[in-house]
Amino acid sequence: MLLAVLFSHTEGNILVERFHGVPTEERLHWRSFLVKLGADNLKGAKNEELFVASHKSVYIVYTVLGDACIYVVGKDEYDELALAEVLLVIISSMKDVCVKPPTEHRFLNKYGRICLCLDDCLEGVTGELRER
Template identity: 75%
Template sequence: MKNNYVQILYFRNSFQGVPGEDRQHWRSFLVKLGADNLKGARSEELFVALQKSVYIVYAMLGDVSIYVVGKDEYDELTLSEVIYVIMSCVKDVCGKTPTERLFLDKYGKICLCLDEIVWKGMLENTDKNRIRRLTKLRPPTEV
């Protein structure tokens, strides 16, 4: 049986310069946005919103809601590319479309992938093969 509440499984707190009370507002806004629009949505169907000159691209991936937020040069087209990479990496790590349980089981590896895609609020990588190589977790080789 599905829960009737939203649980935040991963939240990257990269609101540089945004006061704490505004951060809570954004979290609440995203939860409400998803609750209003993602019911009955197909997996990987993208939705776009604009709030206070901030672009939001979001989608369902199995049981997991994914939101990507940006402004200025990170417009809805850039964010769409980023969310597709995120969804692809999550599916690769999980081996299939994730359930909440599977997402939590693979949580560490998913976090590594997300760190390779976005670092300190800046887009770093969108090449799935490069991200896969960077997250292999192999010990350094001796020189």
């Protein structure tokens, strides 16, 4: 199950998030946990360098792209390999939408298109993985 996709600015501001099957009362915990995880590990990371973590039987794959940190969280069949595939699809679509590595300004200017592409990616990827 794909639990969450979250984009944040490198300084910790949440840019966009999608939660699936995560109770509302747990979302704040996940937001703060993911932003702290990125703050601790993504300083000096190269664009598109993938990082993997696990927490409470879930997997987290995350990276930095320009000024945006991208986190993908899943469990069960969405292990670190499946999440890496999801993240690569998201990265590719963000590069297409933003043309250049996203800054916070560029990300916010293209916010509607980014949300649309993200929703399409997640729908396509989760359907593809369910078929396997």
